[in-house]
Amino acid sequence: xxxxxxxxxxxxxxxxxxxxxxxxxxxxxxxxxxxxxxxxxxxxxxxxxxxxxxxxxxxxxxxxxxxxxxxxxxxxxxxxxxxxxxxxxxxxxxxxxxxxxxxxxxxxxxxxxxxxxxxxxxxxxxxxxxxxxxxxxxxxxxxxxxxxxxxxxxxxxxxxxxxxxxxxxxxxxxxxxxxxxxxxxxxxxxxxxxxxxxxxxxxxxxxxxxxxxxxxxxxxxxxxxxxxxxxxxxxxxxxxxxxxxxxxxxxxxxxxxxxxxxxxxxxxxxxxxxxxxxxxxxxxxxxxxxxxxxxxxxxxxxxxxxxxxxxxxxxxxxxxx
Amino acid sequence: xxxxxxxxxxxxxxxxxxxxxxxxxxxxxxxxxxxxxxxxxxxxxxxxxxxxxxxxxxxxxxxxxxxxxxxxxxxxxxxxxxxxxxxxxxxxxxxxxxxxxxxxxxxxxxxxxxxxxxxxxxxxxxxxxxxxxxxxxxxxxxxxxxxxxxxxxxxxxxxxxxxxxxxxxxxxxxxxxxxxxxxxxxxxxxxxxxxxxxxxxxxxxxxxxxxxxxxxxxxxxxxxxxxxxxxxxxxxxxxxxxxxxxxxxxxxxxxxxxxxxxxxxxxxxxxxxxxxxxxxxxxxxxxxxxxxxxxxxxxxxxxxxxxxxxxxxxxxxxx
Numbered sequence: 154x155x156x157x158x159x160x161x162x163x164x165x166x167x168x169x170x171x172x173x174x175x176x177x178x179x180x181x182x183x184x185x186x187x188x189x190x191x192x193x194x195x196x197x198x199x200x201x202x203x204x205x206x207x208x209x210x211x212x213x214x215x216x217x218x219x220x221x222x223x224x225x226x227x228x229x230x231x232x233x234x235x236x237x238x239x240x241x242x243x244x245x246x247x248x249x250x251x252x253x254x255x256x257x258x259x260x261x262x263x264x265x266x267x268x269x270x271x272x273x274x275x276x277x278x279x280x281x282x283x284x285x286x287x288x289x290x291x292x293x294x295x296x297x298x299x300x301x302x303x304x305x306x307x308x309x310x311x312x313x314x315x316x317x318x319x320x321x322x323x324x325x326x327x328x329x330x331x332x333x334x335x336x337x338x339x340x341x342x343x344x345x346x347x348x349x350x351x352x353x354x355x356x357x358x359x360x361x362x363x364x365x366x367x368x369x370x371x372x373x374x375x376x377x378x379x380x381x382x383x384x385x386x387x388x389x390x391x392x393x394x395x396x397x398x399x400x401x402x403x404x405x406x407x408x409x410x411x412x413x414x415x416x417x418x419x420x421x422x423x424x425x426x427x428x429x430x431x432x433x434x435x436x437x438x439x440x441x442x443x444x445x446x447x448x449x450x451x452x453x454x455x456x457x458x459x460x461x462x463x464x465x466x467x468x469x470x471x472x473x474x
Numbered sequence: 475x476x477x478x479x480x481x482x483x484x485x486x487x488x489x490x491x492x493x494x495x496x497x498x499x500x501x502x503x504x505x506x507x508x509x510x511x512x513x514x515x516x517x518x519x520x521x522x523x524x525x526x527x528x529x530x531x532x533x534x535x536x537x538x539x540x541x542x543x544x545x546x547x548x549x550x551x552x553x554x555x556x557x558x559x560x561x562x563x564x565x566x567x568x569x570x571x572x573x574x575x576x577x578x579x580x581x582x583x584x585x586x587x588x589x590x591x592x593x594x595x596x597x598x599x600x601x602x603x604x605x606x607x608x609x610x611x612x613x614x615x616x617x618x619x620x621x622x623x624x625x626x627x628x629x630x631x632x633x634x635x636x637x638x639x640x641x642x643x644x645x646x647x648x649x650x651x652x653x654x655x656x657x658x659x660x661x662x663x664x665x666x667x668x669x670x671x672x673x674x675x676x677x678x679x680x681x682x683x684x685x686x687x688x689x690x691x692x693x694x695x696x697x698x699x700x701x702x703x704x705x706x707x708x709x710x711x712x713x714x715x716x717x718x719x720x721x722x723x724x725x726x727x728x729x730x731x732x733x734x735x736x737x738x739x740x741x742x743x744x745x746x747x748x749x750x751x752x753x754x755x756x757x758x759x760x761x762x763x764x765x766x767x768x769x770x771x772x773x774x775x776x777x778x779x780x781x782x783x784x785x786x787x788x789x790x791x792x793x
Contacts, residue, residue, distance in 0.1 A: 195655040309742050339518040340682060341739040344726035348738065366656055369685075369728035396730050408730065410660035412689040414712075415729040420689065422660035426625045442657075 155226075156183040157327060157360050158207065163220035165202050165211065172431040176202040176215070178384040184328070189354060189361040191375035191392065193368055197427050198381040200364050204330055208241055225327060242269040246321030250333040252313035256305040262289075262316055263301025269324050288319045291356070292349060311342035315349065322353055329354075332364045347374055369413060372396065377463070380404050383428055383438040386457070390464030400466035403439045437468070445470060480544055480644060480676045481507040481530060487538035488525050495747045499525045501700035501754075503539070504773065507693075509643070512670070512677040514691030514708070516684055516723070518743055522700040523680045527646045530678065531563055532556060543644070561591055564637035568649035570629035574621040580607070580632050581617035587639040606635040610665060627658035631665065638669060646678045651686060663690065684727045688712060693779075696720045699746055699754035702773060706780040716782045719755045753785065761786050 165177040177199040184190050194200040206217055207229060222229040225244065229237070249255045257265060266285040270276055276284065282301075289297035292315040305313060314334060321329055331350060335343035351374055354361055363375060371378055371392055378395045380388040380403065388401040399405045409421040425442045428434050434441050440450040449469050458471035488500040500522045507513045515523045528534045530541055532548060540549045548559055567573040574583055581603050588599045604614035610631040612624075621629055630650060637645050647666065651659045663686065669675055681687050687694060688708060695705040696719065704717040715721045722739040741758045744750055750757050756766040765785050773783040782788065 195657055311742055340684065341518065341723060341726045342742065344728070344736065345738065347728075348736070367728065369730050372728060372730060372732045407657060410657055412660075412663070412685040413730050414685040414688055414724070414727045415731040420660045420663055422664050423657040424661075426627060426658060427655060 154185060156223075157186045157188075157225060158184040159221075159223040160203075160207075161221045161223075163203060163206060163222065164218040165199070165206050166216055166218050167212070168214045168216065169431065174430045175384055175433060176430060177206070178433075180220075180381075180384075180386055182379055182386070182389065184360050184362065186327075186360055187358050188377065189363065189375045191363045191365060191371035191378045192381060193365055193371060193378055194381035195366055195427060197383065197430060199384040200381050201332055203381070204332065204362055204364055207328075207330070208245060208247065209237055239273070242321075242326075243273045243275075243324045244326050245328045245330065246324065246326040247330040247332065248314070248317045248321050248334045250336050252310065252317045252337075253305065255317055256313060258305050261302055261304060262308070266301070266316065266320050266323055269320065273324060275324060284323065285319070288323050289316070292316075292319045292322075292353070293345075294319070310338055311345060314338060314342075314346055318346075318349060318353065322357065322359075325357060325359075327359055329359050329361045330364070331361065333366070334363075335370070336366075343370075350374070368396065368407065368411065380407075383433060384430055385438055385454075386467060387439065388464075388466045388468075389457075390460070394461065394464045398464075400460045400464065400471060401468050402443050402445050402470070404466075406442075406444070478508045478510075479506045479542075480509040481678070482542040483526070483530060483539065484542070485539040486526065486529055486536055486541070488522075488529055488534065489537050492747065498700050498746045498749050500529065500536075501749070502773075503695075503697070503700070503702050505695050505702060505705055507644075507676055507678060509676050510670070510674045511692040512679050512690050514687035514694040515678060515680045515697060516682065516687050516694060517697035519682065520743060520746065521697040522746075523697055524648055526697070527565065527648055527678060527680055531565060531646060532559075557591075561640045562642050563644040563646070564640070564642040565646040565648060566630070566633050566637050566650045569653045570626060570633045571621065571653075573633055574629060576621055579618045579620055580612075580624070583621075583632070584617075584636050584639055587636060591640060593640075602639070606639055607632075609638075609669070610635040611661075625658075626654050627661055630654060630662055634662075634665060634669070638673060638675070641673070643674070644676045644678070646680070648680045649682070651681070651683065659686070666690065684724065685729075696723065699743060699749055701754055701783065702781075703755065703783050704781065705773065710777075710780050714780075716776065716780070716787045717755075717784045718759050718761045718786070722760075753783075 161181045163177055163180045167174040167176055180203050192200045205211055207222055263285055267281040270281040286297045294300055294315055335346050375392045378392050379386055382403050387403045399408060406423045410423050423442055436452045437450045437455050440446040455467045455469045457465040457467050460466050484504050486500055486503040490497040490499055503526055517523050529536050540547055543559055584603045584606055585599050588594050603617055607614045607617060612628060612631055651662055679690055691708050693707050694711045695702045698719050704720045715724055722737045725737045744757060752768050753766045753771050756762050771783045771785045773781045774788045775781050776787055
């Protein structure tokens with residue numbers, strides 16, 4: 154089956170006064186149609202940068218150094234600005250962490266939700282109005298027609314995030330990117346938003362990439378996971394395999410270090426801190442904090458070793474003699 | 475048992491004027507914290523958790539109720555009379571970077587505590603700073619470095635060193651992990667646990683992360699719209715939650731193990747400027763009955779040490 158998204162050997166560097174920051178350093182993965190992929194990592198792991206590269210939404214000092222991003226048969230890195238703009242908001246929708254700073258404060262909610270349809274010339278203004286109204290209703294905004302006349306500040310955080318989801322889905326994209334969509338929200342609202350994303354996924358059948366630092370959030374939503382650390386993929390596999398049968402020492406350490414409401418356990422902290430990506434450690438980037446580090450880990454970057462069906466781990470422990 | 479109570483708050487109230495309106499930030503909050511134990515204070519943003527903490531520390535003054543610290547009513551003490559109590563209580567904030575003065579070295583920041591309360595000679599103060607940094611896992615050789623030279627986790631360790639500098643007995647931890655990376659959070663949790671054991675510290679631990687609260691607390695108070703709606707020992711509240719809000723809150727927390735049943739909580743917390751009549755939770759409550767819209771349910775003890783403010787649980791509702 155042809156994947157919807159195929160990323161190969163992606164490298165994204167940021168040029169800083171202190172040096173070159175290697176935010177994503179050789180990342181490859183595929184996303185299939187209708188699949189929900191979770192990209193999990195801490196800050197600075199490269200999880201957001203890797204996905205923003207798909208839309209080429211990088212800050213001015215960020216550059217895609219090498220690699221290829223094939224989306225729906227097109228190489229995104231070779232597209233012109235106009236072709237790229239056709240893609241954004243139409244074939245790929247995105248929901249960011251902070252809905253307040255992603256919505257325009259001086260334009261009504263109605264206009265903002267209609268804008269992608271009108272911008273991409275997909276329908277008439279009156280039809281756009283009807284579709285925006287319908288979509289706002291679908292994402293759970295009561296009295297959509299009245300609320301369309303209001304401005305973002307008149308919405309609560311949870312409601313704003315619902316508006317963002319309506320905006321991202323209004324053109325029926327093939328891919329929805331949700332970048333930490335619930336991080337600024339309370340836990341009951343977080344549950345509402347994840348449930349909404351799940352329902353929308355069932356309704357429209359698009360592929361979804363969920364970027365999060367919270368492993369527990371992926372349990373009931375993601376089909377497959379990628380665990381990232383310091384710009385590299387550490388492990389990838391089906392969600393259940395990763396959560397219940399983790400292979401990589403980083404994934405294991407992370408699961409041991411995070412308290413879980415349903416599991417009584419002693420927490421085992423991961424010593425040290427996340428390394429600088431300007432001068433990252435040689436070899437495996439987790440080796441300075443890894444309880445099982447061997448000599449080879451300090452020198453050579455581990456490739457992805459096959460653990461089981463669709464389950465890969467970038468750790469020298471899995472090398473077969 | 476009674477004499478082991480270090481902090482006791484009774485019917486605490488705090489209102490903030492906003493224009494012509496009044497924000498009912500804290501409305502009748504009562505609980506006890508026993509010495510050497512941790513009370514987890516949970517609830518959604520805007521429910522008044524941080525205001526309660528600031529009231530207990532007398533950083534702001536209450537509009538009603540009493541605060542008893544180690545048997546002494548400190549509610550209306552003058553600043554001067556309060557000073558010996560200030561030594562005994564401290565706070566660790568959410569964002570360590572903004573709670574450390576960027577222009578002072580970490581050594582000076584910690585030493586300031588001794589200067590304010592006039593204790594120790596200069597040499598003693600130097601030595602204490604080094605001991606404190608050592609205790610929280612920071613190399614004392616870095617005492618002349620500035621806060622920005624440390625990572626977020628290390629900065630939080632420095633804040634904790636400052637909080638225990640005066641051998642305070644009571645420490646408010648107000649979302650102390652929220653600004654930290656997941657892999658670093660466990661380090662701080664461990665440190666807080668170790669210090670509590672070693673120094674017999676009493677914590678008020680405020681967090682929106684129920685998994686962390688469950689890990690750290692002995693008892694838990696759940697707040698909703700300025701009120702404590704349920705208050706019990708940790709095991710009791712997690713195994714036998716009684717208030718409909720607690721039940722939905724617990725079921726909203728995602729788990730690696732997945733969730734057996736998810737109860738969707740509809741809507742959002744109401745505005746504390748204009749709280750609903752009756753039970754504050756009634757507009758969202760799946761179990762609402764008539765009385766909930768009229769009468770405010772009182773926090774009543776339904777079993778040993780388990781308090782709930784809900785008409786459906788208390789006897790009056792059943793009648």
